[in-house]
Each structure stands twice: as C-alpha cells, then as structure tokens.
Amino acid sequence: MSPVPSADTLLAWYDRHRRRLPWRAEPGQAADPYRVWLSEIMLQQTTVVAVLPYYETFLTRFPTVAALAAAPEGDVMAAWAGLGYYARARNLHACAKAVAASGGFPRTIDGLRALPGIGPYTASAVAAIAFGVPTVPVDGNVERVAARVACIAAPLPAAKPAIATAAAWLGDQPAAIARPSDFAQALFDLGATVCTPTSPACGVCPWFSSCAARLAGIAAELPRKAPKAVRPMRYGVHFWLTDAAGRVLLRRRPPRGLLGGMTEIPGTDWRALPWDEAAWTDHAPMKAAWRPVGEVRHGLTHFELRITVMAARVPVIVADGFLGAVEKLDAEALPTVMRKCVALASGER
Numbered sequence: 001m002s003p004v005p006s007a008d009t010l011l012a013w014y015d016r017h018r019r020r021l022p023w024r025a026e027p028g029q030a031a032d033p034y035r036v037w038l039s040e041i042m043l044q045q046t047t048v049v050a051v052l053p054y055y056e057t058f059l060t061r062f063p064t065v066a067a068l069a070a071a072p073e074g075d076v077m078a079a080w081a082g083l084g085y086y087a088r089a090r091n092l093h094a095c096a097k098a099v100a101a102s103g104g105f106p107r108t109i110d111g112l113r114a115l116p117g118i119g120p121y122t123a124s125a126v127a128a129i130a131f132g133v134p135t136v137p138v139d140g141n142v143e144r145v146a147a148r149v150a151c152i153a154a155p156l157p158a159a160k161p162a163i164a165t166a167a168a169w170l171g172d173q174p175a176a177i178a179r180p181s182d183f184a185q186a187l188f189d190l191g192a193t194v195c196t197p198t199s200p201a202c203g204v205c206p207w208f209s210s211c212a213a214r215l216a217g218i219a220a221e222l223p224r225k226a227p228k229a230v231r232p233m234r235y236g237v238h239f240w241l242t243d244a245a246g247r248v249l250l251r252r253r254p255p256r257g258l259l260g261g262m263t264e265i266p267g268t269d270w271r272a273l274p275w276d277e278a279a280w281t282d283h284a285p286m287k288a289a290w291r292p293v294g295e296v297r298h299g300l301t302h303f304e305l306r307i308t309v310m311a312a313r314v315p316v317i318v319a320d321g322f323l324g325a326v327e328k329l330d331a332e333a334l335p336t337v338m339r340k341c342v343a344l345a346s347g348e349r
C-alpha cells in the first residue's frame, strides 16, 4: 500500500470546505443524536438533495424522538411517503419508540445496532457523528474514496471487505481518532464534492499526492462494479375511480410485505404476465365504463413494474376501501409508484 493519506490534511480541508447541512452540528457544538439518526435513515439509498425537504417536514412535525414515538403510524408513513423503501419508515417509528422508552439513544455501536432498522453502517455513523466513537462508517462516498486511495481494483461487491479494511486503515491515525465525528463527515464531504463518481476533481483534492488510484491513473474507474443482474418485469392494472363529489377510491395495503401499510388506488396483483381486459375486469372495484389513461413505469428493488391505469367516474362509489378528496391526496401515505399513477390519472378527474 502507498503511504496513508493524512487525516490531518483531510481535517484541515474539512475545516475550510465542510458542507452546511441541517442535521450537522456547527463547529464546536455537540451533534443531536435524533437529527443524526433521522438523517442517516433518510439518506439510505437517497441523495442529500432529495432528502432535504422531507427532513425539514419531518423535524417540524416530529421535533424530538419522543414526538416521533408518540405519533400515529399513519402520520409517520404520510410524512415519509415519496422517500421509498417504506419498511424503513416502519422501522424508524419502532426505533423511536424503543429509544423514547429507554430514555435516549445508546452511545455504543453494539447498543445502536440492537435497535430496529439500524444496521452496521448506521450504527457506526451515529456512534461516530453523534457520540464521537472512533470508527469509520462506510457509505457509498466513503466506499469510493477508500477504493481509490487504496487502489482496490477488484469489482464490488466482492471488494467490500478490502474497502472496509482500507476505510479502517484511514481512520487509524491520531488525528482521526481525536475527531471521529469530523473525520467521518470529512470523508462524506470529500466523496460528495471532490471525489465524485465519474469525474473526481483530483487537482483540488487534499489527498492528491497520496492517492494510489490517482498515481496509477485509474481513479475514475474505481470502484469497479460487477455487471448488474437484469430485474424481472411485473405487470399490474390500477383503477382511478372518482364520484360526483370529486372523491377517489383508495385502499390501504396489508401492514406487512411490499409497501406495507401504504395507501393506493385499488388494483390487481403485480404478476409476470401482462393483464388483458378479460383478466383485469374481475379486479375492478366496480362495474363502470373503464377507459385506459396510460402506463406508469417504476423500478422497485427487485423488479420493474408496468402499471396500466384505468379510470372511471360514477355518481356514487360502492366498493371496498375508503374515499379521499382528490385535492388532498398529498396528505395520504402514497408510495412513489402510486403518486405517479395519481399524476397520470388526475388529468382525467
């Protein structure tokens, strides 16, 4: 391995260039574990830019972990709707209840790891940022920086153990151990603003002279990734049914399973075969003059979804489910795929 990129140098860079983020403490201030934990859960699989408006809304509605714990699950899901990965919102609520019941967040990685929805990365991030535990949390940004400075050319995911070792190697320096919270966030910021995925700005990087991948001329190629498996396709038909009073038929998905507990417009199963009219008619909530509105395409973790949206208007809705005012659907816990269906169908209302 090349010489260890200096933690002192990175921290000096961070002191000048750190990003100001709403969950981040100002220099010299203690971080709020609730804010740190909430941001880390929201940032999983999502960008800072996408998270910011949700984060502000969440903090306004649930300013403390006790307020979040005491909120009805439906309110939490509605505030989360649009961020995706809805099991995380349920775990977030369960975690808030556990933390409120025990009087605060545990201060160790093991204690945090035992809470609902907190995996090894989040436990390490909260421990380092909120409680100053000397550990290096490896998110996507840190993974990229570590792979580059240590020039790990094996593809992901096989390279993960080597990258974790490299990240720990970076953190095993007196300056990093003295400022674990800042060191973790400095790595996040370096990855997000300088050591970016496709065009790393090596010329302005504090680790320019010690980065092994830059010296080898392959920085932008790392980390390499194994080819992605093609996700299978699923098909569904969903029904936008409105009445004379401008209300739409909704239903709640079962509490467990995919998009559990979220709101949707009624529909068929999502299956491997496309639906023809003879097949979907039986799943329509009412007999009506159904007309096709269009198709929604959406990628979920394990499959690609194609949803045909059908619309009808009837004087009175008599069907299983509940009615929601069309203009108030923003307050419903609609997952992103359903928001796409609503956006498509709402021209028909």
Ligand code: SF4
Pocket (backbone or CB within 6 Å): 145, 148, 149, 194, 195, 196, 200, 201, 202, 203, 205, 206, 207, 208, 209, 211, 212, 213, 214, 219, 220
């Ligand atoms: S020198 Fe370039 S590749 Fe290496 S850490 Fe800095 S920005 Fe990333």
